[in-house]
Amino acid sequence: MTYEPVIGIETHVELTTESKMFCGCAVGFGAPPNTNVCPVCLGLPGALPVVNGRAVEFAMAIGLALNCSIAHQSVFSRKNYFYPDMPKNYQISQYDEPLCIGGYLDVQTGSETRRIGITRVHMEEDTGKSIHVGEGGRISAASHSLIDFNRAGVPLMEVVSEPDIRSAEEARAFVAELRGAVLRLGVSDAKLEEGSMRFDANVSLRPKGTEPFGTKVEVKNMNSLRSLQRALEHEIDRQAALLEAGDSVLQETRHWDEAAGTTLGMRSKEEAFDYRYFPEPDLVPVEVDDAWRDRVGEAIPELPAQARARYLEMGLDPTAAGLISRDVAFGAVFEDAVAAGGVSQTVANWLTGEVTALLRRSETPLASSPIDGAALAELSGMVDAGRLSASAAKDVLAGVVAGEGNPAEVARARDLVQVSDIAALEPIIDEVLAGNEEAVGKLRRGDDKVIGFLIGQVMRASGGKADPAVVRGIIKDRVS
């Protein structure tokens, strides 16, 4: 039987406010353990939380970017559970009256765009961070755990999608799109590896063409887009095999094991699954009037979907448009390069191809590499003017990334400038023609295909520096 995956994703995004959600402790990755803590975020008796107004605006911005409506009134609730990284034994979250409700995000996979519903976006606080001590840092094999409460109370937004996602690839694209939006809004650094953006997926299968949902499994512990896709592919296969064998899927939470490439069922030592939500008595409701909402809405910059549409209009292919629109740094360099006269598709191809590969190899983010819009525009201009071949342009890019200077300097230093000077090329061409009488004869008899071979010979004789277009012209002149 063919099964259709039904996937919903919960994404948590830490906000880059200065201070925490309910107290004045600093927000920041990498501070010494247990230094950004106070009576409020440690849940000491008598401490009272106060909402960070900026965090509310950031949350509204996310909601508006995801086409949600903003509730006129929303309230905070206590979500009660026992876990060592939760000093208060409850998390302040939102429950039945969240800030943002009912939106959507358009997601592109390949050339197809699908609209994924957003159930809600709500505000809450992050928990502390646990380090599991023992075999491989795995929670299940740990002998004990160490807790750092610096992260406890950091403003955290939870974005809940509708179960509209139908493949692992689409799940990955959804998260990538959401991440792109959050980055463009500037409300989070959304670093997957540092955990400032995290996601859990609910996965179930149903026979293709049927409506009712199957039993869902929650998959956790994926910390890259690649591991999200791998984990979901694995989980979809696992459930399909169970159903195919006539077994049933157990409703449970499974952890993705990156090294083993499998999901593992987990059993909690605690059984408190009833969160006993109730309104947080220490915090008054949040009221958003139209004026406030509109003020936040007006400050929202161009989002990936809008940038993508604009890039498509500029003539970019959908893959390049998608990649560049989702990455703030790439988007900025691309825009600068085109504004400085670079050819859009050429610049896009370099960014998504050669530049990405070079940066990955040197493990440098684009923003701190010497590649900028001016460099790409200059390079594009040199190729356009026939001063660089396409392959020489790649060498020049490598030189620029390696910090050897701007494109013109690198091209000169690496001796890559293309020779289009007729006087300089004629002797080389004449020599090649003299040495290839048979090919020249064929060309004279009208066999045009052979000209490519002759151009290739000239390129070789010139050490790859001859301008093929000029060479073609001269050969045609000589032979006619």
Add this chain to the structure above:
Amino acid sequence: MAYYYHCRLMPVDIDIGKVARLARLALSEDELNRYRQQCEVVLEHAARVQALPTDGVTGTSHPLPRTNAFRDDIVTECLDREEVLAQAPERDGDYFLVPRILDEQ
């Protein structure tokens, strides 16, 4: 208190041992019995309130007519780490140390 013990209208069961375990409290049999009775009274009262007809009554979780009590996004001073860790039952260096959390299936 004694008065309430004698007019229990709605018997409510509570697994006091489980509550104690979750709260990491080591209680004696005597204490368990005492706290069970006290908690039962509280729960009974809650059950009595819950049974009242409240259709059309507005919730009073936030009785003050106030909204939007915000603070500015400004960093303030934190506690001293040594002072904080001194409250922990166990520590390892600069971290709180806690027993293992999950078992493998």
